[in-house]
């Protein structure tokens with residue numbers, strides 16, 4: 339009910355390139371070099387010296403282990419061999435020394451490996467996260483609203499964490515491989531038949547680990563949206579913005595109940611996975627037990643037939659234990675590596691896909707002084723809603739250097755039109771021309787730079803008041819003079835009353851944070867747009883939360899700005915405010931139905947604008963006295979609308 343259906347995907351995970359292959363022993367062996375390569379590349383990028391140091395330390399550890407094992411073998415051979423006890427003990431001393439040195443070197447190498455892996459891991463995570471974040475904010479708006487891409491964005495966010503863990507697993511895999519080589523070498527020296535037994539012994543646990551990992555990853559992708567939605571529900575109950583409604587409307591129990599239901603469903607999935615994992619693990623343990631038994635029987639048979647000496651058998655037991663331990667650990671780590679690599683693969687796929695969906699860099703320059711922006715036959719539908727265009731065959735002109743108002747009922751497409759104008763979206767059909775330069779070919783950054791926006795739902799940055807204004811232009815160091823000027827313009831006088839003035843943190847979720855009123859936020863939004871000082875100022879319902887005095891002030895200033903040469907694109911439902919416009923475009927259900935100076939539109943019999951105006955005048959105007967210009971509700975007589983010519 340809350341999300342319009344189940345958020346569990348049955349098959350979508352299968353569309354992911356990386357999961358097309360089944361995770362089997364064979365594929366694991368085949369992909370191991372690639373996975374290791376991925377981890378090594380990441381850590382190489384994060385720190386060459388540390389990566390080299392870890393590699394040397396791990397190789398040293400493996401060599402020390404092999405030397406140690408061979409030393410134990412010779413030690414047993416000496417101790418169990420012929421000769422007097424004294425003689426055997428004397429003979430064993432150098433070997434004991436060798437084993438001790440090997441152990442000490444191994445321990446030193448281990449410590450060095452830990453020492454250098456430690457800082458490497460967070461660095462890898464940071465690098466991967468930076469790549470992720472950088473790509474995320476550079477993609478087109480259309481990509482952000484594409485459900486598939488957004489899901490990839492969500493799953494790839496785990497990639498950075500996984501990349502960090504991959505480094506640790508990779509080190510463990512290298513270490514396990516070297517231990518395995520050492521044990522296998524010793525076993526081959528003792529008796530070659532023992533080597534395949536070592537390999538067979540590990541097959542069941544390898545199979546079990548891979549099966550469990552495959553199930554977990556599949557489940558992760560199926561349940562990703564579900565888990566996200568349920569964590570969002572839990573956040574709603576602690577969100578300060580939702581706190582009032584949660585209490586007054588009594589939404590708490592309702593949300594909690596749904597959270598409980600969703601959590602239970604997720605718990606059931608975890609229970610299912612645990613049940614399957616337990617069953618798989620049990621089966622694997624039984625098989626391993628049988629194979630271990632067969633190995634020791636084989637060892638007994640070798641002793642019995644005299645194919646192997648007692649000392650050799652002792653060393654073989656040690657080597658088998660070392661080898662199986664190493665193999666077991668190796669399989670586990672490769673398995674982890676695999677699991678993590680799937681998330682890193684998600685990150686890689688995101689990097690690749692986002693490269694195709696990046697806002698293009700470069701393009702045609704816009705004319706330095708644009709006279710007009712013209713929309714020609716523009717049709718636009720939001721991503722995923724291609725069947726229902728929001729704008730249909732819209733053709734209109736926005737002359738620069740005046741106030742152009744966009745008027746229409748809710749949902750008629752005004753904000754969407756402005757988003758297209760700013761370059762946030764591209765029309766599916768039609769063109770947006772800047773004095774003949776098609777915006778589709780233009781340098782998008784240059785298009786963005788021309789705009790400053792006071793959006794209807796402008797973002798409330800949970801930062802200081804100062805940053806909330808200055809964030810609109812981070813291309814230069816913060817300028818106090820511009821800040822003061824923007825504040826003066828938007829009437830942000832309330833800052834003086836704030837506990838730390840401009841340095842007051844505007845978020846109640848932090849210690850010392852302060853909450854502003856809706857109108858105060860709106861004034862900050864206006865100051866932000868002013869601080870940016872774009873050539874075209876877009877104001878989308880700039881006065882919705884303002885008191886009458888502040889509203890009057892905003893429109894007066896809009897007029898002043900326009901008189902000073904600034905272009906204003908104004909979206910408003912306040913018909914009285916449209917008197918500030920030089921040109922009005924009226925949208926209805928995504929189509930342009932009227933255009934002209936406001937005074938002219940008001941005289942058009944049966945016109946939509948006139949109808950909207952009269953409706954509003956009926957609601958408000960009768961109670962108001964005629965304004966100074968003699969028209970009800972402040973709407974100007976014709977010559978006012980044409981005054982800017």
Ligand SMILES: Nc1ncnc2c1ncn2[C@@H]1O[C@H](COP(=O)(O)OP(=O)(O)OP(=O)(O)O)[C@@H](O)[C@H]1O
Nearest residue numbers: 483720723728746747748749750751752753754755
């Ligand atoms: N991001 C989006 N994805 C899909 N549809 C959207 C999106 N934003 C807006 N719409 C839809 O586009 C239509 C036009 O919305 P738009 O915000 O442009 O209207 P508007 O004229 O500015 O309305 P209002 O006066 O209420 O602000 C609406 O039907 C809305 O549901």
